[in-house]
Amino acid sequence: MSLVVLGINHTTADVAVREKLAVGEHQLPEALSRLTDINKVAEGAVLSTCNRTEVYAVVDPGVADPEDILADYLAASHGVARHDFDGHLYCYKDSAAASHLFSVTAGLDSMILGEPDIQRQVKQALEATQSAGAAGTILNRLFQDALVAGKRARTETGISRGAASVGAVAVERATQIFGDSLSGCTVLVLGAGKMSEITAKHLQAKGSPAVIVANRTHEKAVQLAEQFGGTAKRFEELPQALLAADIVVCSTAAPHPVVTRPLIKEAMRARHNRELFLIDIAVPRDVEPAVGDLDNVYLYNIDDLNHLVAGARQARAGEVSQARAIIDEAVADYLRWWHSLEVAPVIVAVREKLTDLRAVELARLRSRMGDVSDKDWRSIEAAFEALTNKIAHPATVAIKQSVQSGGDPGALDTIRKTFGIETEASTPSSGAMPSALEGNAASASEPSSGAIPPALGGHGAIDNDTPATIVKPLWEAGT
Amino acid sequence: MMHMQESATLALAALGYLVASVCYGAFVMLRHPGLARVARYAALIGVIGHTLSIGIHCAVTHRTPFTTPEEALGASAWAIALIYLVLDFVIKPQPTALGAVAQPIAFFCLFAARVFGTSHLPEQGLSKSDVILNSTVISLHVIALLFAFGLLALAFGCAVLYITQHRMLKLKRSGGLFGKLPSLASIDRLGFGLVSFAFPLLTIGLVSGVIRAVHGMPGGWAVDPKILLSMAMWVVYGIYLALHVLAHWRGVRANYLLIGGLVIAVATYFVPTVVHRFG
Numbered sequence: 227m228s229l230v231v232l233g234i235n236h237t238t239a240d241v242a243v244r245e246k247l248a249v250g251e252h253q254l255p256e257a258l259s260r261l262t263d264i265n266k267v268a269e270g271a272v273l274s275t276c277n278r279t280e281v282y283a284v285v286d287p288g289v290a291d292p293e294d295i296l297a298d299y300l301a302a303s304h305g306v307a308r309h310d311f312d313g314h315l316y317c318y319k320d321s322a323a324a325s326h327l328f329s330v331t332a333g334l335d336s337m338i339l340g341e342p343d344i345q346r347q348v349k350q351a352l353e354a355t356q357s358a359g360a361a362g363t364i365l366n367r368l369f370q371d372a373l374v375a376g377k378r379a380r381t382e383t384g385i386s387r388g389a390a391s392v393g394a395v396a397v398e399r400a401t402q403i404f405g406d407s408l409s410g411c412t413v414l415v416l417g418a419g420k421m422s423e424i425t426a427k428h429l430q431a432k433g434s435p436a437v438i439v440a441n442r443t444h445e446k447a448v449q450l451a452e453q454f455g456g457t458a459k460r461f462e463e464l465p466q467a468l469l470a471a472d473i474v475v476c477s478t479a480a481p482h483p484v485v486t487r488p489l490i491k492e493a494m495r496a497r498h499n500r501e502l503f504l505i506d507i508a509v510p511r512d513v514e515p516a517v518g519d520l521d522n523v524y525l526y527n528i529d530d531l532n533h534l535v536a537g538a539r540q541a542r543a544g545e546v547s548q549a550r551a552i553i554d555e556a557v558a559d560y561l562r563w564w565h566s567l568e569v570a571p572v573i574v575a576v577r578e579k580l581t582d583l584r585a586v587e588l589a590r591l592r593s594r595m596g597d598v599s600d601k602d603w604r605s606i607e608a609a610f611e612a613l614t615n616k617i618a619h620p621a622t623v624a625i626k627q628s629v630q631s632g633g634d635p636g637a638l639d640t641i642r643k644t645f646g647i648e649t650e651a652s653t654p655s656s657g658a659m660p661s662a663l664e665g666n667a668a669s670a671s672e673p674s675s676g677a678i679p680p681a682l683g684g685h686g687a688i689d690n691d692t693p694a695t696i697v698k699p700l701w702e703a704g705t
Numbered sequence: 706m707m708h709m710q711e712s713a714t715l716a717l718a719a720l721g722y723l724v725a726s727v728c729y730g731a732f733v734m735l736r737h738p739g740l741a742r743v744a745r746y747a748a749l750i751g752v753i754g755h756t757l758s759i760g761i762h763c764a765v766t767h768r769t770p771f772t773t774p775e776e777a778l779g780a781s782a783w784a785i786a787l788i789y790l791v792l793d794f795v796i797k798p799q800p801t802a803l804g805a806v807a808q809p810i811a812f813f814c815l816f817a818a819r820v821f822g823t824s825h826l827p828e829q830g831l832s833k834s835d836v837i838l839n840s841t842v843i844s845l846h847v848i849a850l851l852f853a854f855g856l857l858a859l860a861f862g863c864a865v866l867y868i869t870q871h872r873m874l875k876l877k878r879s880g881g882l883f884g885k886l887p888s889l890a891s892i893d894r895l896g897f898g899l900v901s902f903a904f905p906l907l908t909i910g911l912v913s914g915v916i917r918a919v920h921g922m923p924g925g926w927a928v929d930p931k932i933l934l935s936m937a938m939w940v941v942y943g944i945y946l947a948l949h950v951l952a953h954w955r956g957v958r959a960n961y962l963l964i965g966g967l968v969i970a971v972a973t974y975f976v977p978t979v980v981h982r983f984g
Contacts, residue, residue, distance in 0.1 A: 402873075501956070
């Protein structure tokens with residue numbers, strides 16, 4: 227089988243494009259169901275955050291253009307045309323795909339280097355995939371290993387030390403508008419999601435401003451409001467809530483903007499033009515961009531906030547190489563495990579071959595020997611078994627070592643030939659990772675050669691009419 | 706001897722303002738507490754030196770220190786520096802970003818007064834106009850306007866800071882000055898407070914000027930460009946206060962009004978006049 231990831235992120239597309247492909251939490255089960263309904267997809271997972279939407283799929287290695295299938299899936303499931311996003315996609319296969327998820331989980335691929343939220347989001351993606359029954363052995367292990375590696379990278383290196391988060395940046399901006407303490411301010415939290423909760427926590431730590439929570443599900447609003455000692459409002463009461471608010475944190479799952487220019491214009495008139503700070507961390511966006519043009523209204527969407535802390539990436543660049551080493555090591559471990567799935571049938575085939583040979587030779591011997599006592603025959607059988615085991619053992623060890631680092635990758639082929647089992651053993655990732663296990667972990671982090679020729683060749687891999695539709699992998703470009 | 710003392714104290718004042726300008730500016734950028742302390746003491750030395758200089762000047766000439774346009778400019782520098790120093794000691798946290806605007810204004814006013822000024826010491830006794838300027842009404846007129854101008858110059862500084870901060874927030878900038886300027890709310894409050902103090906002084910200054918004009922000036926003074934511009938300035942600040950208090954008008958437009966007000970104030974200083982004493 228072959229592992230493929232097709233995605234779009236903050237480096238390849240701005241929020242206006244990303245929001246078209248965003249998958250809300252409540253949409254995930256249906257999205258996963260549609261993904262695994264595709265004939266050639268054996269396992270599937272979707273990771274959708276503010277900064278990225280990525281589709282992971284385990285497909286048959288015989289599938290010629292898995293990226294094309296996944297791009298069609300994205301277009302169909304979001305009701306958008308391919309040309310709307312084709313030029314913003316990237317695609318990785320096999321070892322490069324695994325390495326990509328590990329990097330993403332560790333926050334190495336985040337706009338804010340080492341940011342912690344992505345770890346939680348990957349975990350949520352795994353849970354959703356498991357709940358939907360879309361994950362099999364390969365994706366389950368991939369996501370779990372990625373989570374372990376991400377945690378290691380954060381604890382063993384300084385990539386997340388002092389990392390500015392969206393919440394921290396939002397607080398910084400709020401203090402530039404309202405002063406060092408937000409004690410006299412009111413924060414309106416629109417949408418009771420995790421991100422709005424985190425951002426509101428950051429704001430509340432800066433002088434305990436009053437908190438109002440408005441959500442479509444009123445019970446959730448009440449729960450979150452209780453957490454902050456605030457008040458809950460029904461979503462329909464938004465115009466009134468805006469009159470009291472100084473800071474609005476928007477993170478609903480609404481597919482269209484819920485905070486419109488006419489709404490804010492009217493609110494600003496009623497609030498006597500008092501400054502209003504809108505933090506829109508939702509994808510798709512909750513606030514119409516034109517709202518930011520209004521006087522005394524300061525609108526920051528997720529891209530704006532992310533760009534503000536991009537400088538932190540430079541400051542911690544030295545930690546990246548250490549984190550990358552951890553990721554490479556984890557990727558190599560994962561690939562070894564995956565390859566062990568490939569060699570297991572070979573080991574079984576070797577043992578079966580020897581067992582068959584033993585049975586044939588024992589039968590022949592029995593026919594020639596005539597009367598032999600049961601006790602003697604058992605001794606002969608035991609001797610044959612010991613002999614075949616002694617033959618099988620070094621072969622098994624050699625097969626296992628062939629997928630270990632420093633092992634001889636050619637041993638597998640030699641053994642297959644020796645035992646005449648070239649065509650007998652099933653190969654779960656046949657041809658999928660020919661180079662992944664060669665050399666060290668660093669080589670495993672490189673995109674598999676030939677996996678994404680369009681990126682290198684400039685041809686449209688997804689749509690031949692669209693040149694260079696798949697971007698070059700980040701690490702290949704030296705970024 | 707007195708002339709030398711006056712020059713020495715004036716040089717000390719200029720040096721104090723210059724050092725304060727540099728240190729306040731550096732503090733805003735670097736946030737080193739030592740720079741703010743040095744800036745404050747330099748500003749204090751500047752004001753003390755300037756006060757002594759003005760005192761010596763008055764003692765020698767036996768006249769008010771704003772008889773000529775240059776003297777008025779120098780006195781304005783002193784008023785700006787003095788008012789800022791009071792704010793620096795009274796307001797918490799220190800309005801250091803405003804200091805980075807106010808101290809350079811004070812320095813350049815003093816520098817211009819010195820460069821463009823003529824002899825500070827009279828060659829002969831008091832002229833008729835000097836006697837007029839020493840009257841109580843005119844003293845009130847000049848002193849009120851002097852401090853009003855000082856306050857309005859600082860309000861102008863607040864408006865500049867507000868608009869800079871506003872633009873940085875709108876353009877979503879980071880680094881540079883961002884994070885080093887005070888919050889929009891605090892600058893807006895300070896600007897409004899300064900105009901609230903300046904406006905009554907401006908009113909007193911203009912009313913006392915009108916009283917003096919009615920009783921001692923030839924007809925037609927009401928259409929003198931300087932007086933008309935003074936009235937326009939009063940109207941602009943009056944509108945600012947009225948809109949701020951009654952219509953809760955605030956934000957970038959209100960601060961542009963403060964900048965416009967000071968532009969008119971500066972124009973008032975330079976505009977040709979027929980009936981006014983100087984300028």
